[in-house]
Amino acid sequence: QVQLQESGPGLVKPSGTLSLTCAVSGDSITSDKWWSWVRQPPGKGLEWIGEIFHTGSTNYNPSLKSRVTISVDKSKNKFSLNLNSVTAADTAVYYCVSGIWGGSDWYFMDIWGKGTTVAVSS
């Protein structure tokens, strides 16, 4: 059974860097999946942050691209999110998610972590 588990500080100061890690169990991070981060501000909808393939290939949301880095650690079967220059608008529940291209025209996110709440506040 594949499981994803987010970890990281629950509180980050404004202008600081938000750093989260997602531990993957039950699957190899070198499998044919994309490893993603999605966030949800309080009372709002889901926002796709970005994704990484085990080769290191990444895609980012253009609205966050200048502040985001997603990386993978094959030796630890983990992937990470760094978001710098944070403000209160970055306060959200952050989910790590695995995604699959089922064909050339369909992609889906099959496994979600439980999510971790990050507040940006001084």
Added chain:
Amino acid sequence: SSELTQDPAVSVALGQTVRITCQGDSLRNFYASWYQQKPGQAPTLVIYGHNYRPSGIPDRFSGSTSGDAASLTITGAQAEDEADYYCYSRDSSADRGIFGGGTRLSVL
């Protein structure tokens, strides 16, 4: 356009059929996937690809696509289906994920 539009709220009487829609140009090129989110929980996948359901998802959930719109249909809605539903697709270049704004389903 790289956006997906959903109605903010929909209601359905218990046992009746409800359709939740998602509209966007990217749906002409990519199938939507659909996610159910109950309060305080992570989203879960309910429909993906060519109307596939993950193991454990009841067959009252189905999906369809026509032109620039995708639909999630619940045939015989149950009280436990009350939740937020999000569609997801890729932008036209396939290198960005896009979520719809979400639809809150109330089962009356």
